[in-house]
Amino acid sequence: MPVARGIGRWLIVTTLLLLAALEVLLLVLVFVPLPRRPLIAAGSVLATSWCTPVLGAPALLGLLLVRALWRTRAVRSARWAGWVALTTSAVALASALAPYAAAWETARDRGEGLSLAGQFAGLNYSRGPExxxxxxxxxxxxxxxxxxxxxxxxxxxxxxxxxxxxxxxxxxxxxxxxxxxxxxxxxxxxxxxxxxxxxxxxxxxxxxxxxxxxxxxxxxxxxxxxxxxxxxxxxxxxxxxxxxxxxxxxxxxxxxxxxxxxxxxxxxxxxxxxxxxxxxxxxxxxxxxxxxxxxxxxxxxxxxxxxxxxxxxxxxxxxxxxxxxxxxxxxxxxxxxxxxxxxxxxxxxxxxxxxxxxxxxxxxxxxxxxxxxxxxxxxxxxxxxxxxxxxxxxxxx
Missing domain, CATH: 3.40.50.1820 (Alpha/Beta hydrolase fold, catalytic domain)
Known part of the structure; x- marks a missing residue:
């Protein structure tokens, strides 16, 4: 039984840390000036273009996961992982909402509106001419x-x-x-x-x-x-x-x-x-x-x-x-x-x-x-x- 609890604890810790690492990577792609190599540039453009859902989805998942798992005995023995995940998720969620809030204000000042569903209208790019x-x-x-x-x-x-x-x-x-x-x-x-x-x-x-x-x-x-x-x-x-x-x-x-x-x-x-x-x-x-x-x-x-x-x-x-x-x-x-x-x-x-x-x-x-x-x-x-x-x-x- 102690062995099973130990495995469960480290599985939870690993999950939380992987989620935190993903959020940090996305934050870097969205906000940090990076070398404009093709792959990095493509990742930055994609992450920034879908900034709100890209950052918001893992942030919400992280907060829900931390809340749910903090109640278990396994996480109580490794609270540091929960705090790391909580911190990165909170920062990611705030960073996801900031662009929307600023864009909403700009659109409002111009007498326009924004559509949340419209965020998923797809790409505007073609690989070749018509x-x-x-x-x-x-x-x-x-x-x-x-x-x-x-x-x-x-x-x-x-x-x-x-x-x-x-x-x-x-x-x-x-x-x-x-x-x-x-x-x-x-x-x-x-x-x-x-x-x-x-x-x-x-x-x-x-x-x-x-x-x-x-x-x-x-x-x-x-x-x-x-x-x-x-x-x-x-x-x-x-x-x-x-x-x-x-x-x-x-x-x-x-x-x-x-x-x-x-x-x-x-x-x-x-x-x-x-x-x-x-x-x-x-x-x-x-x-x-x-x-x-x-x-x-x-x-x-x-x-x-x-x-x-x-x-x-x-x-x-x-x-x-x-x-x-x-x-x-x-x-x-x-x-x-x-x-x-x-x-x-x-x-x-x-x-x-x-x-x-x-x-x-x-x-x-x-x-x-x-x-x-x-x-x-x-x-x-x-x-x-x-x-x-x-x-x-x-x-x-």
């Missing part, structure tokens, strides 16, 4: 640049509809068109045609060439507007992460045609408005003070160093391109972004405010980079109505 929607919009050398065309159901509208040119993310060196398909579906449901584009990736292309590729896509949509029943005066440019950077840079340099469209003289690249989801806004700030300053890949991508390619750094940094007449701008950024510091979005917001430019800044509390890959999390639930309102005002839909 090839049955694909066409070539430009040729640069041997490279054929493609876009996926997403059109609303119901055929051609009575009057030309607005369009969104969507630019994917991926750190300028990865990613693909139709990478976030649920945004395209959501926009289609609201009557927008979507042209989800690719662009040449680093290291084969510089950032300025990528901005030129985006301009080529805008020019193509304008030239083919009648074919898709699109109003060329109501084209909105939008992008996520690196795509947000390219979208802002292309929109802010449309008037002076720098960087130039790289597809052979595309004209008419002005857009009605521009939207950036957690995009970098200052390229010098992204590398300053780190090892990337000497990284030959960064030098190649930017066309040189901060000293030798200052014009390239300026044209690829929206904060340096601000004027009073830049297109109306919507910035959506997470306050807990561990890849593109939220300070970048705040600085662009401040400069747009000082310049008197039409813009809106939505900072999403506790959200990390790529928060919208979870279609139902608090950040995406705030971002959707914010984008809908912005498009309704500036694209008339």
């Amino acid at each position: 090839r049955d929607r694909t066409l070539v919009y430009a040729r640069v050398g041997r490279h054929r640049m493609k876009m996926d065309v997403w059109l609303p159901d119901g055929g051609a509208p009575r009057v030309p509809r607005p369009a969104v040119v969507w630019v994917h993310g991926g750190g300028w060196e990865s990613g693909h068109r139709s990478q976030t398909p649920r945004w395209n579906e959501w926009l289609n449901d609201r009557g927008y045609a979507v042209f989800d584009i690719e662009y040449r990736l680093a290291p084969r292309a510089t950032q300025l060439q990528q901005i030129g590729d985006v301009k080529c896509a805008i020019g193509w949509v304008r030239r083919n507007a009648a074919r898709y029943a699109v109003d060329p005066a109501r084209i909105v440019l939008a992008g996520t992460s690196a795509g947000g950077n390219l979208a802002l840079s292309a929109a802010y340099t449309a008037r002076d045609n720098r960087p130039r469209a790289t597809c052979g003289g595309a004209r008419g690249t002005a857009v009605r408005a521009v939207v950036s989801f957690y995009g970098p806004t200052d390229m010098a700030g992204m590398i300053a003070g780190g090892a990337n300053r000497a990284d030959p890949r960064v030098r190649a991508f930017m066309g040189g160093s901060l000293m030798t390619a200052s014009d390239g750094f300026r044209l690829g940094s929206p904060t340096r391109l601000v004027r009073a007449d830049v297109p109306p701008t919507l910035l959506l950024h997470g306050s807990h972004d561990r890849l593109v510091p939220v300070a970048q979005a705040r600085e662009l917001n401040a400069r747009l405010t000082r310049a008197g430019a039409v813009h809106e800044y939505v900072e999403i509390p506790w959200a990390d980079h790529a928060f919208d890959y979870n279609w139902g999390n608090w950040g995406t639930q705030i971002a959707r109505p914010a984008l809908a309102d912005f498009l309704r005002v500036h694209a008339g839909q």
